[in-house]
Amino acid sequence: MAVPVEQIREQIVSALPRLRRFARTIARNPADADDLVQLSIERALLRFEQWRPESRFESWMFGIMRNAWIDEVRARQRHDRLFLPEEVGENVGDATHEAQVQRLSLQKALTALPEEQRMAIALVLIEGLSYKEAADVLDVPIGTLTSRLARGREALQSQLT
Amino acid sequence: MKFSDETLMAYADGELDAETRAAVEAAMQEDPQIATIVERHRRLQSDLRAAFDGVLTETLPEHLINTALTARATTAAPVGDIAQARAARETAAQRRWSWREWGAIAASVLIGVVIARMPWGRTGADSIVAGNDRVIAGGALSSALTGQASGTRVASSPVLIGLSYRDKSGNYCRTFTINEGAALSGIACREGDTWRVQALVHGPAATSNGNYRMAGTAVPPLILQTVQDSIEGDALDAEAEAAARQRGWKPAP
Numbered sequence: 243m244a245v246p247v248e249q250i251r252e253q254i255v256s257a258l259p260r261l262r263r264f265a266r267t268i269a270r271n272p273a274d275a276d277d278l279v280q281l282s283i284e285r286a287l288l289r290f291e292q293w294r295p296e297s298r299f300e301s302w303m304f305g306i307m308r309n310a311w312i313d314e315v316r317a318r319q320r321h322d323r324l325f326l327p328e329e330v331g332e333n334v335g336d337a338t339h340e341a342q343v344q345r346l347s348l349q350k351a352l353t354a355l356p357e358e359q360r361m362a363i364a365l366v367l368i369e370g371l372s373y374k375e376a377a378d379v380l381d382v383p384i385g386t387l388t389s390r391l392a393r394g395r396e397a398l399q400s401q402l403t
Numbered sequence: 404m405k406f407s408d409e410t411l412m413a414y415a416d417g418e419l420d421a422e423t424r425a426a427v428e429a430a431m432q433e434d435p436q437i438a439t440i441v442e443r444h445r446r447l448q449s450d451l452r453a454a455f456d457g458v459l460t461e462t463l464p465e466h467l468i469n470t471a472l473t474a475r476a477t478t479a480a481p482v483g484d485i486a487q488a489r490a491a492r493e494t495a496a497q498r499r500w501s502w503r504e505w506g507a508i509a510a511s512v513l514i515g516v517v518i519a520r521m522p523w524g525r526t527g528a529d530s531i532v533a534g535n536d537r538v539i540a541g542g543a544l545s546s547a548l549t550g551q552a553s554g555t556r557v558a559s560s561p562v563l564i565g566l567s568y569r570d571k572s573g574n575y576c577r578t579f580t581i582n583e584g585a586a587l588s589g590i591a592c593r594e595g596d597t598w599r600v601q602a603l604v605h606g607p608a609a610t611s612n613g614n615y616r617m618a619g620t621a622v623p624p625l626i627l628q629t630v631q632d633s634i635e636g637d638a639l640d641a642e643a644e645a646a647a648r649q650r651g652w653k654p655a656p
Binding site: 247248249250251252254255258259260262263266267276279280283284287288289290341344345346348349352363366367368372373388389391392395396398399402 | 408409412413416418443444447448450451452453454455456457458459460461463464466467468470471472474475476477624627628631
């Protein structure tokens with residue numbers, strides 16, 4: 243039995259802060275991130291009956307966001323548009339404080355990673371998904387997930403120290 | 404004992420089985436270098452969280468909430484032929500009918516129950532007025548519905564307007580929350596010179612942190628359902644809303 247759409251709508255609204263955070267780790271500036279969330283909500287509602295209460299709602303949404311992002315990147319490449327990673331972290335405000343500087347440099351370092359590593363890091367380390375859940379979202383075997391995670395971590399750590 | 408970096412990573416992430424976990428913990432006791440590696444993995448995680456957690460407490464963009472509440476949802480897979488299409492249409496029509504009926508009954512019952520139980524604050528007393536066979540907005544609620552922009556908290560007003568839309572007969576409707584003494588959420592639609600209250604439920608009180616609104620808890624399911632059921636097109640954006648307000652909420656030509 244599919245869950246009624248009203249319940250899905252409420253779940254989406256409740257999950258919005260996390261969906262926006264995940265988008266912020268994938269897209270390279272806050273405006274693109276919110277556009278990604280918007281597109282993903284529209285897609286989710288068009289296939290809301292595919293969600294099953296056995297799986298975590300956020301994981302389902304993350305999977306939709308990942309696919310939406312891949313489509314978006316392809317579309318942009320078709321239009322020969324370039325990404326401009328400079329805008330990352332503009333929401334942090336006045337970066338005088340040491341901790342803020344560190345947050346900014348970590349945001350930058352993450353966005354510099356190859357996309358597949360970035361998503362693995364975001365899902366496991368930021369969103370707290372298990373390896374199995376993250377592998378399902380990315381549609382890869384667990385072994386692939388862990389090696390992407392390991393490579394991503396190594397790259398981040400070498401940049402930060 | 405030697406562990407691969409991936410094993411230590413999995414340990415830091417809580418992904419090892421009990422046996423391997425115990426072995427790693429024993430090794431950490433003996434070899435401070437292993438403990439250092441694990442510590443580095445954990446610190447990276449907490450630094451990453453710190454770098455992105457700020458997003459969680461940002462004010463949610465209104466357009467995302469509106470999309471979640473009102474964007475089109477489909478229930479059935481694409482249909483292949485006319486007979487299937489007709490069957491799908493009929494099921495959809497039936498489903499909508501039963502909702503509407505249920506919603507209307509529930510709303511009228513709830514309005515009675517809510518009004519009877521309401522520990523009216525000074526705003527509440529004249530906010531909801533029972534007419535002959537209708538319930539209309541009065542006092543602070545009426546002026547907020549007429550003059551206040553959606554999603555904006557006005558210091559002097561206990562009313563927060565959620566979103567505005569047109570219903571199927573072309574009238575403007577707005578969702579609202581009154582937060583004084585107790586919280587009430589509802590929908591009112593413009594009829595002539597008054598706002599007719601279509602649905603009203605006890606809502607959870609808004610958080611004390613006024614600018615951070617978890618709309619998921621602020622919009623009760625019945626209200627959502629009633630919006631869903633009566634909306635024509637999408638919710639109004641800020642510009643369309645301002646235009647409607649200037650026209651005194653008269654149905655658009």
